Structure formats: C-alpha cells, structure tokens
Amino acid sequence: MTILDVRGISRRFGGLQALSDVTFSVPKGQIVGLIGPNGAGKTTFFSTLVGLIRPDSGSIQLDGTSVVGQKPHKIAALGMTKTFQNVALFAESSVLDNVLTAGLLRHDVETARKEALICLDRVGLKSVAHKLAGNLSFPERARVELARALCTGPKVLLLDEVMAALNPVEMQEIMDLIRSLRDDGITLLVVEHHMRAIMTICDRILVLNFGRLLADGTPEQVANDPVVVEAYLGRSMEAHK
Amino acid sequence: KPVNIGVIMPLSGANAQFGINSRNGIELVADEINAAGGIKALGGAKINLIVADATSTPTTAGTVAQRLITQNEVTAILGAFASSLTIAISEVTERRDIPLLTMSFADQITGRGFKNIFQIVAKASALGKAQLDYTLAIAQASGAKIDKIAIMYEDTAYGTAQAAGLRAAAKAANIDIAMDDAYPLGITDTTPLINKLRASGAQAVFPVSYLNDSLLLIRTMRQQRITIPAIGGAAGYVIPDFEKGLGEFAENVLSIAPANYDLAPDLTERFRKRFGYFMVHEALEHAVALDVLVQAIEKAKSAKAEDVTIALRGAKFTGGWTKAMTGGAVEFDSTGLNTLSVPVMAQWRNKELVTVWPKDVAKGTAVWKS
Amino acid sequence: MSFLQAIIDGLLVGGVYAVISIGLTLVYGVMGIVNFAQAEFLMIGMFVSWFAWAYLGLDPVVAAPLSFAVAFGIGWLVQGQLIARVLKAPSVAQIFLTVGLLIVIENGSLLLFGSQFRSVTTSYQTMSLSLGALFISVPYLIAFGMSLACGLALWWFMRTSWFGRAMRATAQNPMAAQLMGIDTALMYKIAFALGVGLTAFGGAVILPYVTVFPGVGGQFVVLMFTVVVLGGLGSVAGAVVGGLAVGVIQALSSLFFPIQLQNLILFIVFIFVLAVRPQGLVGASR
Amino acid sequence: MKRWIAILAVIAIAAVLPLLLSPTGYWIRVLTFTLLFAAMAQVWNIIGGLANQTSLGHAAFFGIGAYTSTILVLKFGISPWIGMFAGGFLGGIAALIIAVPTMRLQGHYFALATLAFGEVMRVIANVWTSLTGGPVGLSVPFVPPSIAAYSFKQLLPHAYIALIALIIVTVIFEAIRRSAMGYRLRAIKENPAAAEVIGIDTTKVKLQTAVISGVLMAMLGTLYAQVAVFFDPDTVFSAASISIRVALIAILGGVGTAIGPILGALFIIPVEELMNDLFSSGAAGLSQLIFGVILIAVILWRPRGFITVFDSLMARFSNKARS
C-alpha cells in the first residue's frame, strides 16, 4: 500500500533549480534513505513535503490525500512531520516541554506529558528531560528533534541528519530505534551522510543530485552505481564496506 | 497656621515651559503677600504653596489633586494651564468641594455647571472671536479690507476651541474662510500647510499654535514669499522665545492674548526683575488668580474651602494684581467665569509685546502690515 | 504643479527623517535592540548645536560635527556602562532600559537647560530657491544635502570597510565574530555611539528650522520608528528609503486629505506595507 | 497545597487592605490605579509574555473600551456594565483587524506596527469629534450612586472592582499558560516554523490570543474610565502612558509569569506617585528624573524582573533545607 506518492516536484530559488521533477512513491512501512551531495536539495525536498516550502509544480499525496498547498500544521495532523537539520528546538523550554508540545497534536496536556516521556526514553534522553533544550550539545539536540517529531504520532517521519556527530556506537542505538519505529508501522525517510548507517537500515535508497533523482534502488544497487560513486560517495565506500 | 494652597502644573513634558512660567507668577505673588505680613484676617497666616507636577497626563493630574486635598488639606488649587489637565483636576475638586482657580480657557471648564471652578480669563471661543473681530477693526482703521481669511490650528483642545470661535466670528462678519485646517500637534513640517495657504488666496492668516509650529509657520511663509499678515492665537506667539527664534521677522506680528503685561507695568516689572523675562500671560493670570484667592480668604476670614468658595462667587475683586486684567477687576458669574475679562491684541515691537487693541486699553497704535 | 511641489517637499523632509533614523537602524542592526532613547540624542544634538550657535556664533550646520562628537561620547558611556550590563538579558529588558534612559535624558536636560523653547536665527532661515513656480526651502535643502551625504558615507562604510563588515558580523553572530578576532564589546560600543552620534548630527542639521526644548524628542520618536521599520530594521539603505518614503507619503497625503490625517494615512500605509512585506521595503527576505 | 494557601492568604490581604485606607483619600486612588494597571499588564502578558509578541499598541483596545462605555452612557444612558461588554466586543474586533496584517510580523516589527496602530486609534478619536468629543475629551457623567449604574461616591468600590478584575485576568492568564494553548504559544514564540511542523496552527493560536487580550484590555478600559472620570484621546490611546507602561510593568515584574505584572504594578505606580509627591515641588523634571534612574537601576539589578528575587530566595531556602 502506497503511503506517500510524489509526482513531478520542482522548486526554484532565484537562478537555482533546487528540485526538478522529483517523482517516486513509498509503500507503507519502508525505511527509505535519501542521499546526495551537499546542496543536492534533500532538505529542500523535506521542507516541501511538510509544507514549509511550496513547490513550483508537482503533486504530493499522503495516504491518499493531496497535501500540496496545505499548511505544515495540517500536514502534521495528517501524519507527516520532519526534524530540522539545523535544529529548531524551543531553546528556552525544557526538553520535556519541547516534546510534550508536539504530543498536544493528538492528546491533552497530561497524556501528552506521558507520551513525551516515552518518546524521550526511546531516544535515550529521559535523563535530561528537565534541562533547557538550548543547553544541550548539538548531537543531543538532534535527538530531541527526533523525539519531538515522533511525539506528533506520525505515519510518515522525515529525519534530516539526526545521526550527525554521533560516534559509531551511538549511531547504532539510533539505527535500532529507527528499525523499531518501522516495526511500529511508521514509514521513514532518512537523510544521512553516514553511509554505513544508510546502507544497513534502509530498505531502499534514493539519490538526489542537483535537484534530480539520480538513482532509486536497493542499497547494493546504489552503492555499486558508478554514477552515484562518482557524484557522491568517492573512495569512501571501500572504507565502509 | 499657614494656609496651604495647591499648585498643580505640567512641570515636565511638552508643556513644562508654560507650567514653569505659571508657577513663577504664583510664587512671585505668594512671596509678596507673605513678605507683606501674610493673610491679615487669619492673623498674618502665611501662604504655603504646595507645588506638584501634573506631568502631561490628566489621570496623574487628578491623582495629584486628590493627594493635595487629602494629604495637604489645601484650601484651594491653582492650575493647570492645559485644559485637559484642568478638567481632570476639576472632576476631583468638584467632588470634594475645593475651589479650583484656573486660566485654562477651554469652553468646557465653566460649561459643565461645576460649582467650585473659577476661570480667570475669557473663554477660548471668546478669544477666537476677538482674534478675528479685533483684526478686522485694526485693518479697517488702517484702510485695509479683509474678506478672505485662512485658519490653521493644532488639533488640541485649545486649538480646536479657539478655532471654533474664529470660525463663528467670521461667519457672523460674513467673511469667507478660504482655508480651515487642523494639523496634528507636534507637526515637524508645515510646508503642506503653507502650500495650501498660498493656494487659498487668503488676505490674512490666523494660526493657533504653540511655539514650534509658530516659528515653522512664519518661516515657511517667508520662504514662500507669502506676505499676508499672520495674527497669532496666543500661546506660541506671545512668549519671549518667539521673538528670540525669529529675530527681525517677529517685528509687527500680531497676536491675541487673554491679558498682557504692559497693562500694569508697575506690577509685571517685578516679575521681569526676578525671573529675567517679561511676564508672560499665563504667569500674569495665575498671579491674579492667587491674588483673588487671597482676597477671598481675607473676605471669608476663613481658610475653609467651602467658605472661600462662597466668598469667591459673586463678589467683585479689585485692587492688587487684578489691575493687570482688562476690566481692572475680577468678578465671577454663577458658572465661575470672570465676566470682566476681555482679550487684548498685542503686537511685537522691538522685542516687547505692546497692547494695540481694544482702543481703550491700547498702549500703542496697531501697525497693519505683514 | 502642486503635485510636483509636494514630491519635492516630501523628499526634502524625508532626507532629514532618514538621517535621524539611520542611527536607530544602526543600533538595532548591530545590537538587536530598539533604542527608545534615540530621539533624546536628537535633542542633545540640537542643544549642543544651539549652544554652539549662541555662545560661539557657529552656524548649526557647521556645529553638527560637534553635536556628533558629544553624542558619540555620551553614547559610548551609556553603552559601556549600562546597556552592556544587560546584553545577556532578554531583549525586552534592553528595550526598557532605553525607556528609562529616555526619561532620564529628557528630564535631566529639563533640569540642566530649563524648559525654554530655543531656536536659532540664521541668515538663510527664510530663504528659498524658486524653480518656476516651485519653491525649494534653503534650510531644508541644506539639511537634506548633509543628511544624504552622511547616509551614503555610512552605507559605503558599512558595505566596504573591514570595520563595517566586523560590525555586521557581530550583529549576526557574536560568538562566531569573536572567533574571527572581532572585539564584539567594542563593536557594540562603537555601533551605539555612532548611531546616536548620527542622530545628534541630524538634530544639528535641522536646528535652523526646528525649535529645541527638552521634550522635542517626543515629536520625532514615532516618526523615526516608522522610518526604520518601513525601510527594514537594521538596514542603512532601508532607513534612507524609509525616510524618503515617509516624507513623500506625508506630503502627498496632504494633497488629498486633511493635514490633520497626515499621520493616520502614514500609519495605515505603514501597516499595509508591513502586511505585504513583513521585512520592510529594503530588508532581506528571510 | 501550600501554594494554594499562600495564594488565598495574598488575596485575603488584598481584600482587607482597601478597608484600611481612607475611602475618599489619595492612597485608595493610588491603590485602585495600581490594581488596574496590574490587571492591564496581566492582560498584556497574555500576548507579550506567553506569545512573546511585544505589543506596544494595547492602548488601542484600552481606549476603545473607555470610549465605548462612556459614549453609551452619555448618548443612550446605557449602564457602563453593559458598555463594558460592548467595549470588549469592539476591542476583540479591533484586535482581529490589527492581527490580520501584523500576523506575519516578528519581534520588533510587530512591536512597532502595533505602536502605529495605537497612534491610528488616537488620531481617529481626535478627529471624529461628533462621536468622541475630539481633543477636548469626555467626562463620565455623574449619576446617582448605584451598583447598577456603576457609580459610587467613594473610591472603595472601585478598588474592589479593580481587585476582582485583577484576580479574574490573572486566573485567565494562568489557565492559558498551563493549558495546551500555553505550550503552543511558547512553541510559536521560540520557533514558529518548527511549531507549524509539529502541528500547531500558528495563525489560529495567534489570532485567539490577540482577541482574548484585546477583549480583556477593552473591558479594563471601562473600569479606568469609571475611576478617572475624565479622559481624552491622548490619555487612553497614549503610547507612553498606557501601551509602553503596561509592557514596562509586566517586564519589570517578570514577563510571562502570573505574579510578574502584579509585582511590577505594585512597584511602578506607587513609586511614580511617591517620586511625584517627594520631588515634584522642587526643580521641574527632578521627580521624573529620579523615577527614570530608579527604573534603570532596577532593570540593571533584575533584568529578568522582580520575580527572580523570589527565585533566588527560593533557591537559597531550598539549599539551606538540603544542607
């Protein structure tokens, strides 16, 4: 069953074609990796999906509903949300309140608080629940982003580099979490530059280059695609194989 | 036991200058009376002025009045130059039956049937009317005829009320009002007004404004080579700073005034001696107000507010500072208005203001030119 | 013809609005605070120049650099001694510190200089140039010229000099600016002092046709805010555009509406411009 | 539990205090205005503290309230109680009207746009003479004292009405703060884009608070008119003495907290009065100057508001308890 269906999405910024004619669809319960060189348009694409940026053309269907032109909060209510690559927490609020606020989309305050604690526990941040979000280190903040997005109760969750600046062991924990989210029935799109993580957890990988879909396939297919290696991976694949 | 008299003036903010002038006038008289042995009827009791800043907010003025009444037990209150402040104070004094003497001239002050308010000068509407009527007379006396005028005024209580008087008088005299514009208080550029004035073809202009706008208006008129006479509406036109600001261009500018210092030079020179500038009208009128108040206390032989109120009403006060008023005396009607006061027309002559109209009090002959 | 005259008048006063507002936008742009006391420095500038005129016989326009210097010094102290202490506090605390400052400066000068209205008489106070049926007021023209020169100089300085660059860097990310070796505390001091100095300069320049008294700032403060917000907070070019726009809007509105409504029209236009361009006319769109 | 006892105690003291003051006197007037300004600052706090939209135009709603009820009494003899709700209704509409164009504005842009809106209302009141009496202002007519006519000979009832108003708006503030709306407002304040993405309808929430704040502020305008009895456009639509002042009170006390505005008002209004009392008979400007100096000193001392005095006391207290 297709949960997300994207057709012909394009978007320009001044003279720059940030996205051009991106088309693909995702069945429910997949973990899809989205990779590509810096500035390829990955973040822009996520922002387009959740309604922060309006595409110049194209259509997006979430679980059968068209969401192009909808406000982000509507799209969140329909079940799709994202994390922010540059981290956009409510810095003067506690970690718990950050996550709790997201829970309010589907619950009252008390239930949302319980939900929030569960989400924080899942990302391993329960111990800092009462710290101010602004005082956390960068990678911690990225995990709060994840917990917050999770607490909206999404069907489709878009993760923009939540594993940045984690060491391999810590990364493993997040990878386990992502898998368990998939097992809960959440569909995930993951942007990450850590090839090992991407290759291990993704069922399928999309490659974006200069705003265009360059490749779409299983991790093995993509890793061995010479065009992808040339544009993005470089020698590094050997190191990670 | 000294008699407490409240003085509420705007001592900070935009009207501070006028508040300070007024206070100077009052202090002059109080010191004179105290030096001369205080209030005789009360065994030489001294006058104790309780001065308070009304700031520029009516609510503060009201609160301050309340304070002077309950904390300082004042016999009467003098104040507060700006009409809005005076009205706010009067709402308090009326409820507590304390006499309030003022030189604010908005028509409302005596128009609300209040029993405890006393207005020492003519109303704004009368001032506006005189501004026009005197001008016509002066022009006529020098052989000029006016049938088209321009009115411009700041949109405050003072400007609006006086403009209404002007307007009514013009209508009565069958004079065409070619321009009739209010402008916001604190205007920083009067060029649009003058552009309009030039297009209107008026033969005389009646600006009602405080100092800054007055200077701006006159200067811009000169820049645009508009040579018609400007007849000011008191306030900004009758203070020393007007002449200081304009220099030679002030010469012969006419302005209406509720009173003028040259009517009683023997008295007002004391002010100049003490403070270094001529006794501006608000200082003069407040001085008169205090003198009248003290006379009333003498008459009532009591410093109780109710007694003083009774003494103020109906009686005619003469002598002392009342000489400086037109009419040479002060008499309040049932609304509290001094019925004897008529405005005067003053003209700038060599850094002094000379009363040039009405003829019976004039100290000089009016010059009709721009 | 009256239309053309209105445009000319509007531009002339607008240029002056621009220069007194540039300082405000500079302070905002670098420190991120709205300085409510800015107009008080206009008053200080006017007073300095008035005293220079009265006691030294200087023309106010000639005395303008003196006004600048005095305000610069006061601004330096104020920033270093007061505002610097609350830089880490929420920005509202900084804003309201400047409200306190406004009260202190206004009433301090009332105590110091008295409440008289003072103005200067200059040889050109009633001069004007005529261009056909158009009048161009000489005092306005002088003020306009000085203002524009000053605005352009600052704009050029901020755009191209290392100093301006450092100042902008401080504004955008003080932590990173320090990492670049920029003394941010110094930048704040200079920005504030320069900002209020420019406003004082503007005060001197308009003295030939405006009266100075302790409360004169109140007549300009809302206008200054309108100018900088309309142009785009923090943008020097914005203050210039905003100033000219405000001048022209005021002048034109008086052609079609009662002059009493001048500010009403201005504010309505202002709110509508913001509704369409929330970042102001020149502000960056992000 | 302890909290509640403390709160009840404070209310009890507040309820008894007016009785101790002379009912026609000066201090009761000061107290009444203190309570009124506390309530006004609390209402401002809803939008300024919770939503972090530093409005500098709340005088607009305030003035609408004052004018509406007063005009209704003057022209139609309608009781100010009813006028208060009429004013609240119009205040809400005005809040909506201004919210629409300023919705997208952030931070200082919002502050200065609302400042302009307050000025717009002032100019309108000044110009529309037939309705508002223009620059001359309006006096609330003196009718025989009765609760129904909202008219009293003494200030005591006014003090109680102001106290009740303060309690009501404080409860409303606290209820909003703790509710889902409070969390949403904080989210919007700190990062609007992120707030949208986690499902908050930022437009709706902002409109709701703007309207609540506008309605309440207008209703307080009526209370003010009834106490002050006379007002003109410059008074009730004043940027300096209403809009900026209520913000200042909330900020000085501690913005975003329920106690902040109350502390702020308890400080500012009496201190301003005291300065006026002590110094205004001296050199002109002295009292204001000293007030300004105190203001600066307080902000330097407690840039996050008086409330932090309590926080540090609490911290010291609990530290002691622990050790």
Place this chain on the structure above:
Amino acid sequence: MSASQPLLEIKGLNAGYGEIEVLHGIDLQMFEGEFVCIIGANTAGKSTILRAISRLVPHVTGTLRFAGNDLSSRASHDIPTLGIAHVPEGRHVFSDMMVEENLMLGAFTARHAKDLSSRMEGIFELFPRLRERRGQLAGTLSGGEQQMVAVGRALMLQPKLLLLDEPSHGLAPKVVEEMHDAFTKIHSRGTSILLVEQNVGLALDVATRGYVLESGRIALQGTSAELNENPAVRAAYLGI
C-alpha cells in the same frame, strides 16, 4: 621557544557552564606540527575543551598556554591574533552575509595581508561548491555548504593551530575524504591541528596522536595506531 616546549599546554583544566562542571582536570599537550585528535562519547566535553581554548566557556580554572602566552588572561577575540582558528560545532556562519564575505572575515585579524584573494582561491579549490555559491547569503546555503564555509573561513587565517570541532559534520562522504586530504596537506605544511571528530575511524586515520575523553576526564592517550589497536576503544567508539 625551544622545540621541547609544547605549542599548546593544558594543565588541570576545569571548565563548566553555570553550576555544572563539565571538564575535570584535563591535561593535554601538543607540540608544534602535531595532528592530534580527541575522541569520546556524546557530552563527554570535547567541544568544551576547544571552547575553553578559545575562551568561550564562562567558568574555567587551570593552566592554558599557547606558544608561551597565557591564554587565561586573554579575551576570546585575542585568540585568533595568536594564530588559533576555531571551526565551531554547529557552523555559526554569518547568515546574512555572502559566502565571500564570510570567508573574508575569517582573515579579519590578518586583514592587512596582501594575499587574501589567493587565500580565498585556495578555499575555492578545496570546496568548488563554494565558488559556485560565492555570492549567495550564507544562511540560505544547504547544511553541508554551510559547514564548508565554516571550515573555509577558519583556513583563511592560515593559523598556527587549527581547532576543528566535527568538521565533517553533515558533509557528503566524498567531500569528507577531500577535506581530510586537505587537512593532511595543511598539516604537512606545518600547521598544527587539534581535531574533535565522531567519525573515530577517520580521526585516527588522519591524526598522529589521540586522547580519549570520558565524562570530562582523559581516560586514555596514545598514538593513533595504539588507540586503533586498543580493544576498549574499538568496542566503545568503533563499534567493532
């Protein structure tokens, strides 16, 4: 300065934010021309060490010396004048300035140098992407592009000591490779580098020596090869 004197000397460094102490008695030394890395788990305090060197941490005690200068008496804006450049965690580009201006500011303390444009040319060679985007406002760049700006900006100073806090953060694998090649090159020209990097494998690849930080204390130190072989390190940080 004799060769035996360390370029950077940290002794008994305690540092923290507010009441929380993050670093407890750190000792760390670096000689001129060294390439040292610090590895450790999240929140161990790695960034705090770098920030303490740049004088950005509010509460610091202990000895901090650089090339004979006592850093603890310096303001943070003095640090670059000594020849220390810092790529902070979280990029911190000047968002409303163009890429070029950002790079120029990196050389603020060397603003009188004649070769600024050739330095910039060097940055563009390292990150060709930045050449394309040179006129764009840095705030609108993609995350990785911003990281390039942050690194490039620090390189503009041509520092004696380069502090790198997760320089590969958010960069595409190919770019990471190229950048680390570049670091090696810069190092070989004589610049000392202190690197904090979560990609432990990579860090130990490029650096010659390393420290392992655990909860604000140095748990281990040694050459890269030693650390690479250390089973505890392998288990905890390499996940092998």
